[in-house]
Amino acid sequence: MFNGIIVIDKAAGMTSGDVVYKLRRLLKQKKIGHAGTLDPEVTGVLPIALGQATKLIELMHERPKAYVGEGMLGLATDSYDLEGKILAERALSQPVSDQAIKAAMEKLTGEIIQQPPIYSAVRVNGKRLYEYAREGIPVERPKRTVQVFRYDLTAPSQFDPEKGRQTFTYEVECSKGTYVRSLVNDLGEELGLPAVMTKLRRTASSGYELQDAVTLEELADNLDHAEDYIQPIGSFFADYQQVDLDAALWQQVKNGAWIKLPLDADKVALRYNKIVKAIYRAKVQGLYCPDLMLLSNE
Numbered sequence: 001m002f003n004g005i006i007v008i009d010k011a012a013g014m015t016s017g018d019v020v021y022k023l024r025r026l027l028k029q030k031k032i033g034h035a036g037t038l039d040p041e042v043t044g045v046l047p048i049a050l051g052q053a054t055k056l057i058e059l060m061h062e063r064p065k066a067y068v069g070e071g072m073l074g075l076a077t078d079s080y081d082l083e084g085k086i087l088a089e090r091a092l093s094q095p096v097s098d099q100a101i102k103a104a105m106e107k108l109t110g111e112i113i114q115q116p117p118i119y120s121a122v123r124v125n126g127k128r129l130y131e132y133a134r135e136g137i138p139v140e141r142p143k144r145t146v147q148v149f150r151y152d153l154t155a156p157s158q159f160d161p162e163k164g165r166q167t168f169t170y171e172v173e174c175s176k177g178t179y180v181r182s183l184v185n186d187l188g189e190e191l192g193l194p195a196v197m198t199k200l201r202r203t204a205s206s207g208y209e210l211q212d213a214v215t216l217e218e219l220a221d222n223l224d225h226a227e228d229y230i231q232p233i234g235s236f237f238a239d240y241q242q243v244d245l246d247a248a249l250w251q252q253v254k255n256g257a258w259i260k261l262p263l264d265a266d267k268v269a270l271r272y273n274k275i276v277k278a279i280y281r282a283k284v285q286g287l288y289c290p291d292l293m294l295l296s297n298e
Contacts, residue, residue, distance in 0.1 A: 001029055001031065001050075001051045002027060002029060002050040002051055002226070002227070002230055003050060003051035003052040003053055003233060004050055004051070004053050004230040004231050004232050004233055004235075005047055005048065005049055005050065005053050005056075005060075005206075005208070005230065005231040005233070005235065005236060006023070006047075006048045006050060006214070006219075006229055006230050006231070007045060007046070007047050007048070007208045007212040007213040007214065007231065008023075008045075008046045008047075008048055008213060008214065008215070008216060008219075009043070009044060009045065009046075009210060009213035009214065009215045010038055010042075010043055010044060010045075010046045011043060011215065011216070012040070012041050012042070012043050013040055013041070014040060015037075015040050016034045016036075016037045016038050016046060017034075019034065019046055019048065019216065020032050020033065020034055020048065022216055023048060023216075026216075026219060026220055026223060026226075027050070027226060029050065029051070031050065031051050031054055032048060032049070032050055032054070033048070033049050033054045033057050034046055034047070034048050034049070034057075035047045035048075035049060035056075035057050035060035035061055035205070035206050036060070036061060036065065036176075036202075036205050036206065037121065038202060039081075039200075041081065041083065041200075042200045042201065042202065043200075043201045043202070044067075044201040044202035044203060044210065044213075045202045045203060045204055045205045045208060045209065045210055045212075045213055046202070046205070047060055047205055047206040047208050050230065052233065052294055053233050053236075053294075055292060055293075055294060056233070056236055056292075056294075059236070059292075060205075060206035060207075060236070061176050061206075062176060063176075063205070063206045063207050064149060064173055064174065064175060064176075064204075065173070065174060065175075065176070065178070065202060065204060065205045066171070066172065066173045066174075066202070066203045066204035066205075067171070067172045067173075067174075067180050067200055067201065067202050067203060068154070068169070068170070068171050068172075068200075068201050068203055069169070069170055069172070069180060069184075069197060069198075069199050069200040069201065070167060070168070070169050070170075070197070070198045070199040070200075071167070071168055071170065071184040071187065071195055071196065071197050071198060072165055072166065072167045072168075072195065072196050072198050073092060073096060073165065073166040073167075073168070073188060073191065073193045073194070073195050074089065074090055074091060074092050074163070074164055074165040074166060074193065074194060074195075075088070075089055075090075075165065075194050075195075075196045076088040076089075076185065076188060076194030076195060076196055077196050078117075078118055078119065078133070079117055079118070079119035079181070080117045080119075080179075080181035080182060080184060080185045080196060080197055081117075081181050081196060081197045081198070081200075082196060082197075082198055083119070084117075084119060087194075088194040089194065090164075090193060090194050091163070091164025091165075092159070092164045092165065092166055092193070093164065094159075095157065095159035095166050096157070096166060096191055096193070098153060098156055098157055098168075100191065101153055101157060101168055101187070101191070102152075102153050104187050104190035104191050105151040105152065105153060105170070105187060106151075107190055108148060108151055108183055108186055108187060108190065109148050109149070109150065109151050110147070110148060111145060111146075111147050112145070112146060112147075112148060112186075113143050113144070113145055113146075114143065114144055114145075114146050114178065114179060114182050114183075114186070115141050115142075115143050115144075115182065116129065116141055116142070116144070116179050116182060117129075117179060117181050117182060117185075118130070118132070118133045118139075118141060119133055120179065122141070122142065124139055124140070124141070124142060129141060144177055146174060146175050146176075146177050146178040147174065147175035147178075148172065148173075148174045148175075148178060148183070149173040149174060149175075150171065150172065150173040150174075151170065151171075151172050151183065152170060152171045152172075153168060153169070153170055154169045154170055154171050155168075155169050157169075167198065173204075180197065180200055181197045181200075184196065184197040185197075206236070207235075207236060207238070207239075208231070212231065214229045232275070232276075233275070233276050233294055234269065234271065234275065234276035237269040237276055237279065240265075240267055240268060240269040240279070241263060241265040241267075241268045241269070242268070242269050242271055242276075243261060243263070243268050243269070243270050243271065244271050244272070244274075245270055245271065245272045245277070250272040250277070253270055253272075253277065253278050253280075253290075254277075256290050256293070258283065258287055258288065258289045258290075259280070259287075259288055260286055260287055260288070261280075261286060261288050262286060263282075263286070263288075264285075265282065266281060266282055267279055267280065267281045267282070267291060268280050268281075268288065276294060277293075277294055278290060278291075278292065278293050278294055279291045279292040279294070
């Protein structure tokens with residue numbers, strides 16, 4: 001059984017669940033889970049936890065995500081992307097200045113209150129929003145507080161005078177729970193125009209980036225070397241202080257014992273035989289207790 005994290009560069013047209021299903025067949029392993037759902041038409045970084053690494057999934061969700069994408073002014077849909085029903089159209093007689101777009105993006109940076117699209121997986125009374133939408137049942141969408149660390153225009157916007165539409169490209173770095181589709185819609189509201197997301201690609205998630213990713217096709221073509229694409233569990237804790245255990249301390253850790261360490265860190269990654277086995281947290285000065293047990297084998 002594989003233990004670690006494999007970062008998939010997800011293709012368009014697949015759900016995150018589809019990726020997990022295909023990996024289970026390719027790797028002949030059931031214990032697999034993804035961290036951070038991507039909509040079917042969104043491509044890019046999808047971290048997948050294998051074996052013991054599935055214990056990290058909740059922690060993986062907590063880390064920031066980054067995206068590059070494209071939006072369009074002059075059109076709005078109920079899903080905030082091109083898959084939805086058109087709600088509003090307005091031909092632009094002249095382009096919006098890039099300075100105005102940047103100013104609107106700046107207003108949407110920091111801690112903001114966001115409302116998810118009606119076509120999203122957010123649950124209300126045990127039912128997902130997209131289920132209400134498909135059944136035509138009106139429902140109040142919950143609001144949530146999210147953090148947008150960066151929302152930048154990445155190139156001069158492009159105005160099409162014949163269609164009265166204006167496209168723009170952007171980069172976003174944000175906290176968990178942020179809907180980039182909503183950010184594009186909100187940008188339009190700031191500008192007083194309909195807006196829709198036209199493309200989106202996730203470039204980073206859970207501390208992993210596109211350079212760490214492999215496509216399903218590439219993996220399938222190199223299954224004999226599948227381990228070459230799997231990040232060790234310890235890679236997720238690269239920014240933690242690392243402590244190498246001797247045999248005596250490892251025995252204590254295996255039993256869940258508290259241990260003394262001459263450190264001042266809140267959390268430490270404990271390694272044995274160069275493999276991270278557990279995460280311990282400070283209880284009092286110099287005394288550490290178990291926070292997450294990862295591998296109990298030798």
